[in-house]
Amino acid sequence: MSGFSAALRAHIERAREWGRNEVRPAGLEADRNAAPLPADHPYFAKFVDFRRRHPSPAEDDTISEGSAVRMAVLNEENAYWDRGMGVAAPGPGLPAAIVAALGTPEQRERFLGPFRGAKEPRWGSFALTEPGGGSDTAAFRTRAIRTDRGYVLRGSKCFIGNAARADWVLIQANLDPEKGRAGQRAFFVEHGNPGMTGIKIEKKMGLRAYESVSFILEDCEVPHENLLGGEQPARTSQSSAYGATMGSLNTTRVGVAASAVGLARSAYDETLDIAKQSGSIKSARVRDRLEAMRRRLRAAWLMTLRAAWKADEKIPNIVDASMAKVFAAETAHELATVGMEIVGLEAGAGDCLVEKLFRDAKALNIVEGTGQIQRIIIARNLVGLPR
Amino acid sequence: MISFALTEEQTQVRDTLLSFATSELATRARSADEARLSPSELLDTAWSLGFTALSIPEDCGGGGAPRSLVTSALMLEALGYGCAGLASAAFASMLFVNPLIDLGSEEQRLRYLPEFCGEKRRAASLALHEGAPAFDPARMATRAMRDGKGWVLTGTKRLVPMGEHASRLLVLARASDAPGLAGIRAFIVDSDATGVTIARDSGTLGLTAAGFARVELAQVRVPADDVLGDGEGADIRPLLASLRIGGAALAVGLARAVIDFAIPYAKERVAFGEPIARKQSIAFMLADMHIECEAMRWMVWKAAAEADAGRDAAKASVLAQDYVNRHAVRIADDGLQIFGGHGYIRDLPPEMWLRNMRVLTSHDAIAAA
Ligand SMILES: Cc1cc2nc3c(=O)[nH]c(=O)nc-3n(C[C@H](O)[C@H](O)[C@H](O)COP(=O)(O)OP(=O)(O)OC[C@H]3O[C@@H](n4cnc5c(N)ncnc54)[C@H](O)[C@@H]3O)c2cc1C
Numbered sequence: 001m002s003g004f005s006a007a008l009r010a011h012i013e014r015a016r017e018w019g020r021n022e023v024r025p026a027g028l029e030a031d032r033n034a035a036p037l038p039a040d041h042p043y044f045a046k047f048v049d050f051r052r053r054h055p056s057p058a059e060d061d062t063i064s065e066g067s068a069v070r071m072a073v074l075n076e077e078n079a080y081w082d083r084g085m086g087v088a089a090p091g092p093g094l095p096a097a098i099v100a101a102l103g104t105p106e107q108r109e110r111f112l113g114p115f116r117g118a119k120e121p122r123w124g125s126f127a128l129t130e131p132g133g134g135s136d137t138a139a140f141r142t143r144a145i146r147t148d149r150g151y152v153l154r155g156s157k158c159f160i161g162n163a164a165r166a167d168w169v170l171i172q173a174n175l176d177p178e179k180g181r182a183g184q185r186a187f188f189v190e191h192g193n194p195g196m197t198g199i200k201i202e203k204k205m206g207l208r209a210y211e212s213v214s215f216i217l218e219d220c221e222v223p224h225e226n227l228l229g230g231e232q233p234a235r236t237s238q239s240s241a242y243g244a245t246m247g248s249l250n251t252t253r254v255g256v257a258a259s260a261v262g263l264a265r266s267a268y269d270e271t272l273d274i275a276k277q278s279g280s281i282k283s284a285r286v287r288d289r290l291e292a293m294r295r296r297l298r299a300a301w302l303m304t305l306r307a308a309w310k311a312d313e314k315i316p317n318i319v320d321a322s323m324a325k326v327f328a329a330e331t332a333h334e335l336a337t338v339g340m341e342i343v344g345l346e347a348g349a350g351d352c353l354v355e356k357l358f359r360d361a362k363a364l365n366i367v368e369g370t371g372q373i374q375r376i377i378i379a380r381n382l383v384g385l386p387r
Numbered sequence: 388m389i390s391f392a393l394t395e396e397q398t399q400v401r402d403t404l405l406s407f408a409t410s411e412l413a414t415r416a417r418s419a420d421e422a423r424l425s426p427s428e429l430l431d432t433a434w435s436l437g438f439t440a441l442s443i444p445e446d447c448g449g450g451g452a453p454r455s456l457v458t459s460a461l462m463l464e465a466l467g468y469g470c471a472g473l474a475s476a477a478f479a480s481m482l483f484v485n486p487l488i489d490l491g492s493e494e495q496r497l498r499y500l501p502e503f504c505g506e507k508r509r510a511a512s513l514a515l516h517e518g519a520p521a522f523d524p525a526r527m528a529t530r531a532m533r534d535g536k537g538w539v540l541t542g543t544k545r546l547v548p549m550g551e552h553a554s555r556l557l558v559l560a561r562a563s564d565a566p567g568l569a570g571i572r573a574f575i576v577d578s579d580a581t582g583v584t585i586a587r588d589s590g591t592l593g594l595t596a597a598g599f600a601r602v603e604l605a606q607v608r609v610p611a612d613d614v615l616g617d618g619e620g621a622d623i624r625p626l627l628a629s630l631r632i633g634g635a636a637l638a639v640g641l642a643r644a645v646i647d648f649a650i651p652y653a654k655e656r657v658a659f660g661e662p663i664a665r666k667q668s669i670a671f672m673l674a675d676m677h678i679e680c681e682a683m684r685w686m687v688w689k690a691a692a693e694a695d696a697g698r699d700a701a702k703a704s705v706l707a708q709d710y711v712n713r714h715a716v717r718i719a720d721d722g723l724q725i726f727g728g729h730g731y732i733r734d735l736p737p738e739m740w741l742r743n744m745r746v747l748t749s750h751d752a753i754a755a756a
Contacts, residue, residue, distance in 0.1 A: 135659075136658040139660075202733075203734075278518070362741065
């Protein structure tokens with residue numbers, strides 16, 4: 001194990017400065033308003049400008065670390081300042097990798113092209129979860145029906161990040177229910193499509209900086225060209241939308257784990273600060289608990305980095321990614337929970353960051369596969385737990 | 388002889404409050420949480436139940452029912468089942484009235500209690516907490532200094548439920564150099580008195596309907612006979628024991644509400660072809676929630692029974708509160724988890740319950756740890 005390269009550290013440093021000056025205040029503003037920052041909020045224009053001046057580390061050839069480690073390190077730093085603002089950041093987001101991997105050349109140009117060097121903030125979005133269930137991805141009920149003019153989508157989706165402001169939402173729907181999971185494909189639904197209705201921005205416990213959107217697909221028509229990967233029926237599970245989704249989660253889980261570590265580190269630092277200020281650090285009990293928090297934080301970070309490193313080395317990391325995801329998410333929640341006890345009344349009585357982190361952290365054990373689902377994945381590999 | 392049976396009166400009180408909690412509190416919990424305010428018509432309805440005056444002595448105009456911490460625990464558990472935040476607001480006056488019944492001098496009772504026996508709602512409250520993370524008598528910064536025959540109070544109190552509405556406050560302050568709790572006394576303070584400033588605390592996390600306030604005391608004069616109790620004032624340890632028991636009982640009620648809400652959902656919600664209640668990881672979670680909730684409840688009852696038997700309940704109440712502080716958050720947390728993403732949305736109660744539980748059990752959690 002060794003330290004990060006100087007090139008990567010330079011990116012971390014820049015993210016830190018940006019985080020402290022821009023991300024943290026924007027995140028607190030959204031939380032206080034109990035609503036996502038509007039798409040035309042100056043923060044987003046500033047963000048686009050920042051990205052134009054400082055390309056993302058993903059495109060920096062001077063960095064020696066692999067892409068998964070880069071992402072983990074940057075996600076950790078960004079989430080330290082505000083996890084919600086990280087998700088709200090303009091860009092194609094989660095589906096970018098899927099579109100890049102499975103999209104036809106035309107689709108890559110049409111849907112990802114506009115994001116390259118964009119001068120205006122724009123978003124992409126990915127819709128899997130349905131009101132009837134999110135964990136059981138095979139049971140999704142949204143249907144796609146082929147017609148002469150394209151496809152008609154029917155169903156409903158919920159909690160979809162950035163879906164109301166996105167240029168397009170990539171929507172998982174079943175084209176061939178007889179085939180079950182293998183019948184699932186993904187469709188681009190563009191902003192303003194009248195078939196995407198009942199758009200509701202949910203009010204959440206935390207992570208209020210980004211939109212979580214529920215909506216209905218009411219005979220939502222899209223042209224043939226909007227079927228991800230084109231009309232050619234998927235042959236192998238690898239090329240089906242479902243396979244692509246599950247494949248991509250190996251790195252996205254690591255990404256969420258890294259964000260959880262960032263959030264946890266934030267809870268730790270803030271708790272430590274308050275314990276010093278209030279003098280409660282003098283208590284041996286408080287010091288013991290802070291020390292236990294610090295150790296757990298370190299374990300979570302190492303586990304996350306290892307899962308990322310394995311991905312970069314092309315070593316199968318399903319179990320590592322799931323372990324990192326559940327352990328880091330629960331670490332974030334635990335640290336914020338204990339932090340609340342140490343900062344005590346301040347947390348419940350005033351505007352205190354730990355209080356916000358407590359609300360934010362809880363989501364991390366639900367998104368991208370709940371804690372239960374991660375344990376099932378781990379146990380399946382460990383002891384052959386049946387589905 | 389040991390008994391877990393309730394008396395007829397206790398059963399009646401509990402049932403009355405349970406139906407009040409489910410029909411009046413639970414239904415308003417979400418809107419009150421968002422408004423960070425308890426609706427005054429609800430406070431009036433709560434007052435009309437007559438529980439504040441129930442144990443006030445007859446010669447003061449009250450019901451004269453014997454004070455029992457077991458009964459109080461039952462009441463608070465029932466109320467916590469509906470909404471711990473609204474319950475804290477609706478019954479804040481009891482935090483003033485009950486200590487007067489228990490520890491007040493004859494003269495103090497006759498002077499202060501009759502006003503709580505009328506039909507018109509009277510708000511009063513207790514100012515206990517300070518900025519410190521935990522209630523630590525050694526660090527209590529609010530001081531009561533002798534001034535001629537009376538006292539002068541200085542300090543800042545936090546999380547005073549319904550503080551802005553209270554006409555009277557019971558304020559805990561360090562009155563002598565006697566070590567620990569022995570040096571703490573409770574003072575009856577008029578909220579209009581010169582030097583008292585009351586402002587809403589800005590808390591956003593939980594129990595937002597409780598109307599928590601910050602109370603600043605700047606050289607507030609208190610006459611000698613307004614130190615709670617006779618003469619030099621009463622030992623406040625029994626008061627602290629009853630507060631621990633009451634807070635823990637509220638948390639038990641809240642935990643029970645979480646479980647009762649999660650069980651039917653787990654039985655209905657289908658994933659992977661069957662209700663999630665059939666998955667061991669969910670079924671065991673519910674079993675553990677149930678086990679811990681029961682354990683919490685019996686710890687609370689035991690402490691209350693100690694006090695009712697006339698024994699020192701300090702230790703038992705600390706054990707109960709500590710146990711509840713350690714386990715109650717987990718129950719609320721697991722309750723949310725069972726609802727998955729839906730638990731995180733501010734439409735259903737689980738996320739609100741987790742916030743409320745965190746605030747309810749943060750106080751003193753480290754001191755007890
Ligand atoms: C803040 C937030 C943002 C989100 N963003 C997005 C987004 O951008 N796009 C998107 O598609 N979705 C998004 N989601 C949805 C999220 O992915 C789902 O909430 C999650 O997958 C769980 O699904 P569910 O809520 O339907 O819970 P369910 O699947 O109904 O699960 C309920 C409970 O049962 C448990 N459970 C389920 N199956 C089993 C089993 N086999 N064994 C044991 N326990 C089981 C779960 O762990 C959970 O505790 C978001 C959710 C949140 C809270």
